[in-house]
Amino acid sequence: MPEQEFHGHIGRTYDESEEWWPEQTRPPEDAPNVLMIVLDDVGFGQVGCYGGPIDTPNIDRLAENGLQYNNFQTTALCAPTRSCLLTGRNHHSNGMGLVTEASTGFPGYNGSIPHENGFLSEMLVEHGYNTFAAGKWHLAPAEETSAAGPYDEWPLGRGFERYYGFLSGDTHQYYPNLVQGNEQIEPPATPEEGYHLTEDLADRTIQHIQDAQSVAPEKPFFAYFATGACHAPHHVPQEWANKYEGEFDIGWDELRKQILSRQKELGVVPENATLSPDDPDIPHWDDLSDDEQTLYARMMEVFAGFLEHTDHHIGRILDFLEEIGELDNTLVLVVSDNGASAEGGPGGSVNEMRFFNNIEEDLEDNLEAMDALGGPEYYNHYPMGWAWAGDTPFRRWKRETYRGGVSDPMVVHWPDGIDAQDEIRDQFVHAIDIVPTVLEAIGIEAPEEIKGYSQSPIEGTSFAYTFDDPAAPEQHTDQYFEMLAYRAIYHDGWRAVKPWEFGKPITAEDLSATTIKETGWELYNLEEDFSEAHNVADEHPEKVLELAQLWWAEAGTYDVLPLDGRAVERMAATGRPQVSSPRDQYVYYPGGESVPENGAVSVLNRDHSITAEVDIPQGGTEGVLLAHGSTNGGYSLFVLDNRLHYVHNYCGIEEYQITTDSEIPADVAELGMEFEVTGEPDVQNGAGAPATLRLYYDDDQVGEGDLPVTIPIMIAINAGLSCGQDLVQAVTTEYEKPFAFTGDLTQVTVDVSGEPFVHHEAVVKRIMARE
Structure with a gap:
């Protein structure tokens, strides 16, 4: 270890001196690899080996050669559970009583995991493990996830040596907000070229392991594989969804009965288990119209394909480990972070931007979109009735502390360390028990200090005692x-x-x-x-x-x-630490990373202006000056056909475009727009403030038009603000991304001297649906 005191001798010359090298850190002999697979929003009754209706052959084969737990518990929400999985401490002990976007100024809720609560990655890297993470993070304060940092709560700051994934609560599966290490990057391919995030994450996990094993095959690894699946948007290539055509026409009432029957056949639940009572928030399937049944069944087909597709790529990682001879000596843990999600609402959604902006979804419009669900065009989520069925036999779902919210599948596979195979364990196990179990399996103690921070006690209880003794008395007997x-x-x-x-x-x-x-x-x-x-x-x-x-x-x-x-008051709480202070002017520079939504300038429902300092080359120019949002909503100021254009994309429903009357003169120094509010927003009904939009070449007005309606609440889910190009997804159909500006762009200034408009109830809805 580099900090060890030098024990050699230093003389005047080499001949008079004695070399000494610090002792190398090595793991215990025959220490297993660790692969933690964390699924998102997958309910107890959705995975095949838990009686679910979805084919998951790779998770099933882990269960056949390992153990299934039918009493594994989480916190009912994503980020809080993940904090438990990685630290061995309760979510409030981690400051993660809720998601970081809803932090408050109390120790259990401040959204920042103390360094006294070390991560498993920090523990293992100090014992000679390689540590890799791929996928969803959502464990850093939301206001600290931009290029301004700080970075100490990002994966590389918490013991992972390599990271590839996304920092937020969810992301687009075809156009993700990717981070590699500490830098934002573009996806390596497009959906037209066959790109999908889950495949990409599996590729990176395999690459991380392969790179290390090629150099030091005796060195164990800890790989944290946290898919975006099966959180909304439910994105999957059509062939995966089409496999389930007609499978869910029976509806959620009947599906619950079928799942419970299979669960009893498999021994996942006791023979005396009964279905929890019908839920008053869920309509009976037979009471729905034919069109509703048709649409809702297709939404579930897409989800089913999404989960099986995820299982397929989990299988690729397992196959790779088998090929290099490491599968049997890898402690594989597969878990979900909470119960199935009911955040699609009673009728599901094909565009969450409508949901977040209080724009009622139209059944007819959604039926027209049905054949394209799962593709990059839509941001879809199934109706809450399927979440209820997905949590069979329990009541309720994610976010609530009934078993439907906290009881989740967990499969453990480790042939070299567990003799038992294809068996069920019913002892109570909580997410905080994972870390002490891994440490016991490896044969190491939790450290007393990490990076100079004295460590708090591990609060979980190892469940290694259950590995080969199904009748072992339960050791974790109390849990709030x-x-x-x-x-x-x-x-x-x-x-x-x-x-x-x-x-x-x-x-x-x-x-x-x-x-x-x-x-x-x-x-x-x-x-x-x-x-x-x-x-x-x-x-x-x-x-x-x-x-x-x-x-x-x-x-x-x-x-x-x-x-x-x-809810509303909590999300809107003032005093939450910010990386920068609010200001009237925001200056952006071309060529950098996109700015996340929570760090970008807010222009909705307020007077504002955008001014770009440019140098127009001989022969004209084209490209984006400033873009904020995606195909599902946003705005873009850009040059096309040597004219200045502004497009306001109203939540993917309508594009309103204003164009200059004349071409851009060669001697112009500034291209600008001015947004003047002309009426009050009707936020409850999904209508932002109407406005008059004016375009300028220097100080000369060269275009004007009216915007009858604008986005009322939220511009972007995953696509932030970018300068000099349109990153992630193109805001408008007028061009293809990135449509980089070909002239000389110095900077773009956004002036928002007008009073900001905030609709706090909508902020709550956005935050809670994205965890």
Whole structure:
């Protein structure tokens, strides 16, 4: 280790001196590789080996040669769970009580994982492991994910030696916001050339392992493979979705019954398990119209293809490990981060920009889009009824602390270290238990210090004791749950749940525990009621009170307090640290990275201007000056046919274009536009402020037009702002990306002296749907 004190001797000359080299860091002999595969928004009842209707032959073969766990628990939300998986500490202990975009100024919710809570990657790299990460991160404060950094919460700052993926909660699968190391990069190919993010991530994972093994084949690795799948958008080549044509015409009510039957055949659930009750938020399939059934069934076909496609690329990684002789000595863990997602709403969505901007989706329009779902044109998500079915046999879904939100599939495969094969384990296991299990499997202790930071205790419990003993007594016997004031507590086979209304502020009066009636807790005996179908709180009031009090004790221990049920106010909280201060002018320079949405200038519903300093070459020029957004909504100021153009893409529904009356003179120094608001926005109905748009060559007005409606709330999901070219996805059909400016562009200044407009309820909707 380089920091070791020199133990040789330094004389006046080499002959009088004695060399000494620091002892090399090496892992324990025969230490296994570790491959952690984290799926996104995949429910307990969706994977094939868990009785699901989707073919997942590669995850299934891991289960056939390894172990399945039917009592694996998460936090109910993506980033909080991932923080547990990588640190072995509870999500509130990690400051990740919610997603980083909704951080508040309390230790359990500040959105920044303390360095005292070291990552598994930081632990293993100090023991001589290579550490690689590919895919979704979402563990750095949202305001710190631009080129301005800081970078210490990015993957390379938390112990990973190589990283390739995306930093946000979700991304487009054909036009992703890619980061390699600490730099933003363009995807290596286009969808027309066959590009898809999952394949790319698998390629990079294989490459990372192959590169290291070629040089030091005896050196073990830790690979973290976190797919964007199966989070929305549900993107997959048509042939994968078409395989499931007609498979879901039966609807979600019948599908739940079929899944439960298969789960019992496979032994994934007990024989006495029953379906949880019908959900009041889910319509019965037979009550839907024929058109609704047709569209919704196709949306599920696309999701099914998406998951099988993901499984296929997981198989490619497994095949590679088998080819190089490392599969049997690799501890493979496959998990999902939370229950299936109901964020598609009752009718699903084909364009989330409409959802985020309060523009009601039209059934007829969505039916017209049906044949192209899964392709790059749409940003689609299935209806919440399929999430309900995907979490069979449990109730509810992601974000809630019923088992549908927190009980997820987990498969463990390690032939060299586990004798048992094709067996089910029913001991309680939580996401915080992964790290101590990996450390025990390797044979190392959690470090007391990492990079000068004294380490907090690991809060999870190793479940290695279950590997070869299905009857081993459960060792993780108590576990609290909290998400958005939804609460639950597990204790020795009992589970108490306190449901909560999303966005309802929680007061001291709501928390009175003086009587059972006032607590509002539900109680389930999981020994007899695997699926939480029968609330027995009235029969066991003493147990309810015991568990409610235990929850409070756990909450006090793990920084869960203060409880916060707010939504709008919480997302709009002031005081959250920012990389830069708000300003009236934003200056952008050509050729750099695109600026993420949360770091870009906000121009919606306010007067603003854009001025580009240019030098026009002889013969004219073309290209983008400034673009913000994507094909699903945004704006672009660009030159085409030697004229200045402005396009406002209203959420992929309509493009409004204003063009100059004359060509650009050779001596012009500035190209500009002015946006003047002419009316009030109608945000509730999806209409941003109307405006008059004026175009300028220097100080001369050379074009004018009206924008009858503009984007009201949010410009871009994944495509940010770029200067001198249009990165990620072209905002308009008038050109193909990147359409770089061919003249000399010095800088572009955006003036936003007008008062900013913020619709906080919409901000909540955007943040919560993207985690």
